[in-house]
């Protein structure tokens with residue numbers, strides 16, 4: 001039996017203040033996959049993520065998340081979302097933040113501790129977020145989204161502005177979350193991060209250019225790097 005996709009979009013249009021910013025998007029994110037969401041600044045990545053987590057109204061088309069309407073009460077504990085900005089309380093410690101988010105969702109202190117350990121912050125659990133580095137603070141946000149082991153994690157540029165070593169660490173945490181069976185949708189500007197994903201959704205000007213595996217991306221564009229592959233796709237504007 002084929003599992004239902006974690007995210008299913010059909011002819012999805014989304015408008016912001018009268019401007020259509022997502023046009024006719026049709027794609028599936030398979031359950032258990034790590035899917036990258038990539039495209040130039042302003043192409044609509046954040047808007048698509050906000051639609052998926054149910055904080056952005058769609059104009060037309062269909063969008064289902066774990067078989068439900070985005071943002072429905074049934075999904076409350078099943079979807080984790082990490083925005084671009086660090087979304088934890090800076091004046092609280094990592095542990096206080098995680099315990100607070102756990103309590104809000106009716107989860108135990110132990111689940112908060114597990115989430116902190118899962119992002120490698122156990123040693124810094126007692127430190128205030130405003131006394132952490134940027135990468136550590138990003139991991140603190142990620143820990144809060146991991147509490148309760150949501151089935152779908154939507155992460156808006158979790159590695160933006162981070163050095164390659166910290167990016168590697170974050171990806172290794174994400175990969176261990178995926179290994180547990182969660183579905184991950186992760187946006188990024190760094191095309192090399194396509195290699196970390198099972199497949200990549202490429203957006204340009206609010207339209208889906210392609211949904212390919214990393215190997216297909218290189219093959220079909222005859223490019224030697226993900227940057228080059230992406231530029232070729234963007235410039236051709238055509239499905240490979």
Ligand SMILES: Nc1ncnc2c1ncn2[C@@H]1O[C@H](COP(=O)(O)OP(=O)(O)OP(=O)(O)O)[C@@H](O)[C@H]1O
Nearest residue numbers: 016017019021039040041042043044045046047048
């Ligand atoms: N409040 C708004 N009203 C009208 N248009 C908006 C509004 N907010 C964003 N937009 C436009 O919607 C488009 C998509 O924006 P979005 O933030 O989703 O892009 P993005 O791909 O996430 O960009 P970035 O990579 O820079 O974060 C952009 O062209 C932006 O100018």
